[in-house]
Amino acid sequence: MTQTRPAPAPVQDAPARRRRVHRAWFVAAVTFVTIIGAAAFRSLPGLLIDPLHAEFGWSRGTIGAAVSVNLALYGLTAPFAAALMDRFGIRRVVALALTVIALGAGLTVWMTEPWQLILCWGLLVGLGSGSMALAFAATVTGRWFTERRGLVSGILTAASASGQLIFLPLLSWxxxxxxxxxPAAVTVALAALAVVPFVWLLLRDHPADVGLKPYGATEFVPKPPPVAGAARRALTVLGSAVRTGQFWLLAGSFAICGASTNGLIQTHFVPAAHDHGMPVQAAASLLAVIGVFDVVGTIASGWFTDRFDSRRLLAVYYALRGVSLLFLPMLLGPAVHLPMLFFIVFYGLDWVATVPPTLALCRERFGDDTAIVFGWVLASHQIGAAVIAWLGGFARDLFGTYDMVWYASGSLCAAAALMSLVIRRRPAAVALA
Structure with missing residues (x-):
């Protein structure tokens, strides 16, 4: 009588495997390095404003419009990229996105007209960077972790924000x-290309690819089949989400987050400081310090998110950010002094500390569709950033100063704090139909 051999147990059930560091942490590390390495392309727009204005005579509003296209596409591409990752896998989508970024950044060295800046830096880099947005981190976190999701999302968020700021001193030099x-644009292109081999060789799409459970899971999770109709699914999820008030509160508050970080400080802090006599490299170095402290702040926020009410965390973050922006016009000057350093350290701690609690609220409300819903929430973040990137340059051309922009953004942060407190808790996450 022939005996049927039992199917082999998943790799993670072996005692030797249990004693090792879970593979999910290595995947998170590769994702962290990938995001850091790819972040150079997010560092350059704030440094381009004055040089392009001087060389081509383009207004700051025109240059800000190209940055706005970049920021808007960065957000609007994210939900579709999350759906494409479900269809084609993380590695393929991210490797292609990095290649598109390198192409867009490299082509800018030959531009002579504003529309070429909008095409290369706005369209190509915007589309590529959107596929490398926080939806990428949300997808990795959701697939590989069932525990420590807040901590991991905080670490990966810190990589995204800090990497783009840490590159600033080198690019400004x-x-x-x-x-x-x-040369700075070429460096951005080469940095994006250098990351592609790491993604292709080291990243894995799902724990089941290597016979493992997700970190913290009690049962083996089979890899889901590819999901066809990525664009249709992204739009269907959006159609369901917009019927809930919670989505609009999350999207509205996150739009203000984008306006007060990527759109305002990252794009306009360097030229604003230069207006007050501060050297460009010194101002860029201050933004790099923001990037350093952002690592601490965002990881701490992830730790807090695993333990405290995400709504109250968001309210505190936005309120403190708004207060700091109201004081910024009084701190700008030709030299770096102690109050300015205090602002920089605080803003670094608060930079994207909003992401882990926002992602946690999306996961709580929308379950299996979290990555796509968060992609749409991120789209609102970037639309807010795009609007302020353009309005900031327009206001500088109109008034000759950025003061009005700082005050308006501080007031918007107060509104975001109130919106966060209105979000209702839900005892169980329910996936969108």
Whole structure:
């Protein structure tokens, strides 16, 4: 009589495997390095404003419009990228996105007209960066972790925000020392290309690909089949989400988050400080300090999110950010002094501390559709950033100062704090139909 051999147990059930560090942490590490390495392309827009204005005579509003297209597409692409990752896998989507970023950044060195800036930096880099947005981190976190999700999302968020700011001193040195912005653009293109091999060789789409359970899971989770109709699914999820008031509160508050970070500080802090006599490299170095402290703040926020009410965390973050922006016009000057350093350290701690609790609220409300819903919430973040990136440049052209922009953004942060408190808790996450 022939005996049927039992199916082999998943790899993670072996005692030796249990004693090792779970593979999910290595995947998170690769994702962290990938996001850090790819973040160079998010560092350059704030450094381009004055050089492009000086070389081509383009207004700051025109340059800000190109940055706005970049920021808007960065957000609007995210939910579709999350759906494409479900269809084609994380590695393929991210590798293609990095290649598109390198192409867009590299082509800018030959531009002579504003529409070319909008095409290369706005369209190509915007589409590529949107596929590398926080929806990427949300997808990795959702697939590989059932425990420590807040902590991991905080770490990956810190990589996204800090990487783009840490590159600033190097890129600003290139711009100032050579009196030319083109070497910095080439560096951005090469940095994006350098990350592609790491993604292709080291990243894995799902724990089941290597026979593992997600970290913290009690049961083996089979890899789901590819989901066809990525665009249709992204729009269907959006159609269901917009019927809930909670989505609009999350999207509205996150739009203000984007306006007060990527759109305002990242885009306009360097030219604003330069208006007050501060050297460009010194101002860029301050933004790099924000990036350093952002790592601490965002990881701490992830730890807090695993333990405290996400709504109250968001309210505190937004309220403190708004107060700090109201004081910023009084702190700008030709030299770096102690109050300015205090602002920089605080803003670094608060920079994207909003992401882990926002992601946790999306997961609580929308279950299996979290990555796509968070992609749409991120789209609102970038639309808010795009609006302020353009309005900030327009206001500087109109009034000759950025003061009005700082005050308006501080007031918007107060509104975001109130919106966060209105979000209702839900005892069980329910996936969208």
């Amino acid at each position: 290139m711009v100032e020392s050579r009196h030319d912005w083109r």
